Amino acid sequence: MDAIGILKQLKNKGVRFTPQRQAILEFLLQTVSHPTADEIYHHVKANFPGVSLGTIYNTLNMLKEHGHILELSYGDMSSRFDGNPQNHYHVVCSKCGKVVDLHRPLIDMDQEVMEKSGFIILGHRMEFYGICPECRQGEQFN
Numbered sequence: 001m002d003a004i005g006i007l008k009q010l011k012n013k014g015v016r017f018t019p020q021r022q023a024i025l026e027f028l029l030q031t032v033s034h035p036t037a038d039e040i041y042h043h044v045k046a047n048f049p050g051v052s053l054g055t056i057y058n059t060l061n062m063l064k065e066h067g068h069i070l071e072l073s074y075g076d077m078s079s080r081f082d083g084n085p086q087n088h089y090h091v092v093c094s095k096c097g098k099v100v101d102l103h104r105p106l107i108d109m110d111q112e113v114m115e116k117s118g119f120i121i122l123g124h125r126m127e128f129y130g131i132c133p134e135c136r137q138g139e140q141f142n
């Protein structure tokens, strides 16, 4: 579904449809860079100079609560946002903080974890940490 489709669906649930919200969601659906709220703000500001960081955060929280985007939090670093709400794996650069998608099927361990922990497993999150090709250039990490 595109941004307009998602926002029309949310409008039926009483969420206000604004051009700023459309711009935020369109950016998240089109980018693979997993931007921070700040990066989204600077991108949207180019077309909507009046947009505030508060509007960005409100919209991101609203989209997250409705399950249309993912928030990836990293302790003391800024959260990053993902326009793909399906569970998938990420590779994170420990140097520059870049986050890229890892395209592979999900690991099927829920049953095993359930048996070992006694928990009902609702999902899992997995991330790989390393140094990206750009950061490796000119430096030795091996």
Ligand SMILES: [Zn+2]
Pocket (backbone or CB within 6 Å): 093, 094, 095, 096, 097, 098, 131, 132, 133, 134, 135
């Ligand atoms: Zn890097």
Ligand SMILES: [Zn+2]
Pocket (backbone or CB within 6 Å): 034, 082, 084, 088, 089, 090, 100, 101
């Ligand atoms: Zn992703």
